[in-house]
Amino acid sequence: MYAVGIDVGGTAIKIGLFExxxxxxxxxxxxxxxxxxxxxxxxxxxxxxxxxxxxxxxKKKNVSGIGIGMPGPVVNNVVQHCVNLGxxxxxxxxxxxxxxxxxxxxxxxxxxxxxxxxxxxxxxxxYKNVVLVTIGTGVGGAVINNGVLIEGFGxxxxxIGHMTVEMNSKRHCNCxxxxxxxxxxxxxxxxxxxxxxxxxxxxxxxxxxNLTARDIFDAAKNGDNVALKTVDVFGKYLGMALANIAVVxxxxxxxxxxxxxxxxxxxxxxxxxxxxxxxxxxxxxTEIKIASLKNEAGIYGxxxxxxx
Ligand SMILES: [Zn+2]
Numbered sequence: 001m002y003a004v005g006i007d008v009g010g011t012a013i014k015i016g017l018f019e020x021x022x023x024x025x026x027x028x029x030x031x032x033x034x035x036x037x038x039x040x041x042x043x044x045x046x047x048x049x050x051x052x053x054x055x056x057x058x059k060k061k062n063v064s065g066i067g068i069g070m071p072g073p074v075v076n077n078v079v080q081h082c083v084n085l086g087x088x089x090x091x092x093x094x095x096x097x098x099x100x101x102x103x104x105x106x107x108x109x110x111x112x113x114x115x116x117x118x119x120x121x122x123x124x125x126x127y128k129n130v131v132l133v134t135i136g137t138g139v140g141g142a143v144i145n146n147g148v149l150i151e152g153f154g155x156x157x158x159x160i161g162h163m164t165v166e167m168n169s170k171r172h173c174n175c176x177x178x179x180x181x182x183x184x185x186x187x188x189x190x191x192x193x194x195x196x197x198x199x200x201x202x203x204x205x206x207x208x209x210n211l212t213a214r215d216i217f218d219a220a221k222n223g224d225n226v227a228l229k230t231v232d233v234f235g236k237y238l239g240m241a242l243a244n245i246a247v248v249x250x251x252x253x254x255x256x257x258x259x260x261x262x263x264x265x266x267x268x269x270x271x272x273x274x275x276x277x278x279x280x281x282x283x284x285x286t287e288i289k290i291a292s293l294k295n296e297a298g299i300y301g302x303x304x305x306x307x308x
Contacts, residue, residue, distance in 0.1 A: 001064050002062055006045060007068075008085075015027060065104040066105045067105070068108070069110035073159075078090050079091045080155060113297070117301030123292040127253050129251045130142075130251055133254065135257070143157060160181060161180060163245075205227075213259075251286060254286055256268065261290050
């Protein structure tokens with residue numbers, strides 16, 4: 001038996017073909033076409049799935065299903081909205097895909113898919129209580145309790161990026177609020193912190209032009225003052241948010257995932273430092289690690305949901 005896992009992102013759609021035991025047999029990546037509010041996403045995806053099955057001589061009847069991770073809240077296989085793809089309204093992503101492919105389809109939030117992926121074949125393989133935080137352009141999350149994902153009443157459980165971490169903040173978030181974790185701990189938030197420090201006249205090898213989170217972590221590793229202060233601000237807010245999450249969900253392990261997390265030890269060191277400062281005594285021993293499946297976690301997790 002095989003399973004197909006798909007990860008729909010703002011720039012690319014990743015497709016993976018898996019064996020039931022978790023082996024990734026083949027993968028394919030196609031661009032996300034943004035014409036007419038991404039109306040071709042489903043037809044492009046269906047064509048790519050057919051091609052992958054054909055190339056590997058896998059018949060439809062030997063596929064347990066297609067799992068799709070989508071960048072938005074999902075309730076009962078229905079995407080509620082997708083800001084990145086320009087979808088304001090509910091979309092029956094599973095129904096549309098089933099019609100186009102003739103294969104049973106399950107849809108879930110992309111960060112949730114990544115959480116399941118790590119639980120199935122990644123860093124959380126031997127765990128049941130897991131919090132995964134994705135740190136990229138935005139901040140997302142997945143909370144898994146006793147092996148089961150917590151979706152919440154309206155599919156918004158685990159929207160870690162929109163926890164308010166600063167009450168009087170002037171940092172405006174895409175969601176409409178001020179002071180969300182995402183405005184401090186995402187790649188965009190990190191750059192903003194460094195820019196503010198540079199504006200205040202602090203000396204640094206960094207300049208505001210084309211500044212990225214990666215430049216900042218590289219400079220921090222070389223001891224740059226502004227970069228180090230920026231990393232400290234990032235760690236303080238993320239560490240505090242994770243400590244608060246830990247006291248609500250009491251996970252065994254917290255995994256840091258997404259582009260920013262792969263800066264490595266500098267990230268885990270600073271997050272652990274502040275987690276320890278803010279965590280309640282009985283959750284201080286929570287493990288904090290970098291997720292191992294990197295940008296493939298989503299396709300693993302999406303495929304996994306069709307097998308369970
Ligand atoms: Zn927000």
